[in-house]
Amino acid sequence: MTMLSALIGTLLFAVIAPILGCLLAGLDRVVSARMQGRVGPPLLQPYYDVRKLLEKEDASVNSVEKTYIICALAFAAVSGGIFFSGGNLLLCVFMITLSSMFFIVAAYSTRSPYAEIGAHRETLQVMSYEPMVLLFAIAFFMATGSFNTASVFALELPAVVSIWLVFLGLLYVLTIKLRKSPFDLSMSHHAHQEIVRGITTEMSGPTLALVEITHWMENVLFLGWVGLFFVWGNPISIVLALVVMVFVYLLEIFIDNNFARVKWQLMLKSAWLVALVCGTLNFVLLVF
Amino acid sequence: MAFASKSPWVIHYDASSCNGCDIEVLATLCPGFDGERFGVVNTGNPKHADIFLVTGSVNERNISVIKEIYDQMLEPKVVVACGICACSGGIFHDCYNVIGGVDKAIPVDVYAPGCAVRPEAIIDAIVEGVAVLDEKSKALKEQKKGAR
Numbered sequence: 001m002t003m004l005s006a007l008i009g010t011l012l013f014a015v016i017a018p019i020l021g022c023l024l025a026g027l028d029r030v031v032s033a034r035m036q037g038r039v040g041p042p043l044l045q046p047y048y049d050v051r052k053l054l055e056k057e058d059a060s061v062n063s064v065e066k067t068y069i070i071c072a073l074a075f076a077a078v079s080g081g082i083f084f085s086g087g088n089l090l091l092c093v094f095m096i097t098l099s100s101m102f103f104i105v106a107a108y109s110t111r112s113p114y115a116e117i118g119a120h121r122e123t124l125q126v127m128s129y130e131p132m133v134l135l136f137a138i139a140f141f142m143a144t145g146s147f148n149t150a151s152v153f154a155l156e157l158p159a160v161v162s163i164w165l166v167f168l169g170l171l172y173v174l175t176i177k178l179r180k181s182p183f184d185l186s187m188s189h190h191a192h193q194e195i196v197r198g199i200t201t202e203m204s205g206p207t208l209a210l211v212e213i214t215h216w217m218e219n220v221l222f223l224g225w226v227g228l229f230f231v232w233g234n235p236i237s238i239v240l241a242l243v244v245m246v247f248v249y250l251l252e253i254f255i256d257n258n259f260a261r262v263k264w265q266l267m268l269k270s271a272w273l274v275a276l277v278c279g280t281l282n283f284v285l286l287v288f
Numbered sequence: 289m290a291f292a293s294k295s296p297w298v299i300h301y302d303a304s305s306c307n308g309c310d311i312e313v314l315a316t317l318c319p320g321f322d323g324e325r326f327g328v329v330n331t332g333n334p335k336h337a338d339i340f341l342v343t344g345s346v347n348e349r350n351i352s353v354i355k356e357i358y359d360q361m362l363e364p365k366v367v368v369a370c371g372i373c374a375c376s377g378g379i380f381h382d383c384y385n386v387i388g389g390v391d392k393a394i395p396v397d398v399y400a401p402g403c404a405v406r407p408e409a410i411i412d413a414i415v416e417g418v419a420v421l422d423e424k425s426k427a428l429k430e431q432k433k434g435a436r
């Protein structure tokens with residue numbers, strides 16, 4: 001991977017990912033509504049929401065909050081750019097974590113009690129999923145012999161064949177990363193909850209619009225991770241990966257609509273247990 | 289085109305309602321009427337909301353709360369008074385502690401009378417409110433252009 005390809009990848013990702021992510025978010029809302037026996041909003045509703053937020057008065061409790069959010073957005077774009085241009089998976093993982101860190105710092109900077117509770121919980125979420133995500137990167141290296149995502153195209157068989165346990169583990173923490181119920185502790189997409197809007201409580205108008213766009217890009221990237229398991233030398237495998245990505249996303253929506261939120265203790269323990277069991281067992285399988 | 293009308297997020301506050309109107313407001317936002325068809329989302333956060341639904345009359349205790357919520361909302365914003373209590377004080381108008389309708393505390397854009405106000409009336413009021421929201425959004429845009 002050269003710097004140039006990562007740069008071009010980042011630019012392309014920054015343009016294409018928000019469009020795809022917006023459609024995904026719209027799909028999420030329509031499917032959720034149908035699951036609840038409602039008609040639901042139009043597919044482009046998330047786009048309307050963000051355009052409206054951009055039209056609103058620009059006000060925030062301090063001047064640094066928006067700066068942090070812009071950093072979160074930028075690093076999410078860089079992370080996606082590295083991933084989709086065939087770059088280093090480990091770097092991609094670290095970049096997206098950095099993006100989450102900026103998001104948390106933005107919430108802390110507002111000094112609002114609700115936002116702080118949301119930020120605490122977001123930190124716990126990062127702690128919960130991070131071990132599994134790192135094991136995913138290492139397992140990927142063991143399966144393909146390289147950290148570069150482009151190396152999947154040299155494979156005879158998709159990575160999921162040798163590291164299917166890690167795939168299951170990643171699916172588990174994906175629910176946390178996508179902030180879906182039962183792990184939507186820091187901020188729920190559904191209205192009214194005990195911590196108001198959690199981590200985004202103090203973010204309003206254009207700032208909130210940037211947060212939404214960051215989430216769209218994150219969702220596309222995470223689904224990209226899922227697809228990575230199913231790509232190998234054969235070009236048709238990309239179609240297979242896309243089908244799996246859509247299926248996984250629908251599964252996440254199904255889980256979101258059918259489970260009540262859990263306490264953070266259960267989230268942390270279960271996520272670490274999954275990482276330990278799936279990760280270690282898979283390494284043992286790979287070595288022997 | 290203003291996008292304000294396509295995604296009106298509401299916040300609901302019970303001033304000193306008898307709870308009749310609140311039940312109707314929540315019924316309006318329930319799956320039966322499915323407000324999300326029009327992009328209506330019930331936020332619990334004034335900083336995210338565009339439409340402020342107030343039920344019940346204003347009294348000495350809650351006038352500061354109503355003003356605070358209104359001030360925290362960002363422009364463009366619209367206030368809808370739900371129920372006759374919120375419009376004028378209703379049957380409680382001559383209580384010793386009641387100041388009157390919501391318009392005694394903050395500017396009200398749409399009045400939805402009824403005791404209790406019916407969900408259909410609330411939907412009508414929100415649709416009216418959305419038109420006002422659009423106007424305010426346009427005015428805000430002009431203002432921004434002028435400032436430049």
Ligand code: SF4
Nearest residue numbers: 306308309371373403
């Ligand atoms: S208008 Fe009627 S139902 Fe509504 S708060 Fe007043 S008394 Fe209760």
